[in-house]
Amino acid sequence: MRILLVEDDLPLAQALQQSLRHEGFVVNHVETGKDALTALAVPDHDMVILDLGLPDIDGLVVLKKIRAKKQTTPVIILTARDTIEQRVQGLDFGADDYLVKPFDINELLARLRVIERRLGTADSAIISISTVKLDSAAHKVFVAEQVLSCSKKEYMVLKALMENAGRIQSREQIESRLYEWGEEVISNAVEVHIHNLRKKLPEKFIQTVRGVGYTINKA
Ligand code: CA
Numbered sequence: 001m002r003i004l005l006v007e008d009d010l011p012l013a014q015a016l017q018q019s020l021r022h023e024g025f026v027v028n029h030v031e032t033g034k035d036a037l038t039a040l041a042v043p044d045h046d047m048v049i050l051d052l053g054l055p056d057i058d059g060l061v062v063l064k065k066i067r068a069k070k071q072t073t074p075v076i077i078l079t080a081r082d083t084i085e086q087r088v089q090g091l092d093f094g095a096d097d098y099l100v101k102p103f104d105i106n107e108l109l110a111r112l113r114v115i116e117r118r119l120g121t122a123d124s125a126i127i128s129i130s131t132v133k134l135d136s137a138a139h140k141v142f143v144a145e146q147v148l149s150c151s152k153k154e155y156m157v158l159k160a161l162m163e164n165a166g167r168i169q170s171r172e173q174i175e176s177r178l179y180e181w182g183e184e185v186i187s188n189a190v191e192v193h194i195h196n197l198r199k200k201l202p203e204k205f206i207q208t209v210r211g212v213g214y215t216i217n218k219a
Contacts, residue, residue, distance in 0.1 A: 004045040033057030052079040067094035170213035
């Protein structure tokens with residue numbers, strides 16, 4: 001899941017980025033409304049976390065502009081404005097959710113998971129396929145009830161495949177979920193992560209579709 005974080009409060013933005021990355025999200029950060037609109041002009045993100053008090057354009061105007069272009073990317077508003085009228089206005093402008101600062105990071109993460117479930121095929125934080133269970137709330141993978149030890153990127157690859165079980169994911173699709181802007185893309189990283197995952201997962205759990213990508217069969 002790729003998140004665009006629009007926040008001009010740098011310490012807050014850094015703390016959020018760190019927590020979100022820890023949860024396996026890919027986070028790109030911009031500080032202004034103008035940069036947010038530029039970033040959102042192409043379909044590169046699955047979700048937007050939007051501060052309202054931005055230095056140039058008001059966050060609500062940013063929201064209005066992206067909705068006017070019929071962009072349906074889910075938006076969670078983060079703001080210090082907490083009157084009922086302002087909340088209603090944010091939701092009326094097309095926000096999917098609204099968090100008032102200061103907020104607890106765990107609440108933000110829970111709300112992101114709700115949106116993630118709505119976007120994806122999973123109907124809970126846990127996806128179970130065969131003997132493999134991925135718990136996106138606990139950020140853990142279990143095989144036959146035993147915790148599987150895997151790196152953050154291995155977890156992200158497995159999550160991408162399990163969320164899309166029954167569908168083929170190309171190497172590029174998986175790659176796009178692993179890297180942030182400016183992060184160096186290692187050319188055969190996806191293959192390496194899959195190779196390592198296969199050593200820990202049941203045989204044939206991840207299947208190669210020659211010339212196309214990878215897939216996991218549905219349970
Ligand atoms: Ca602000």
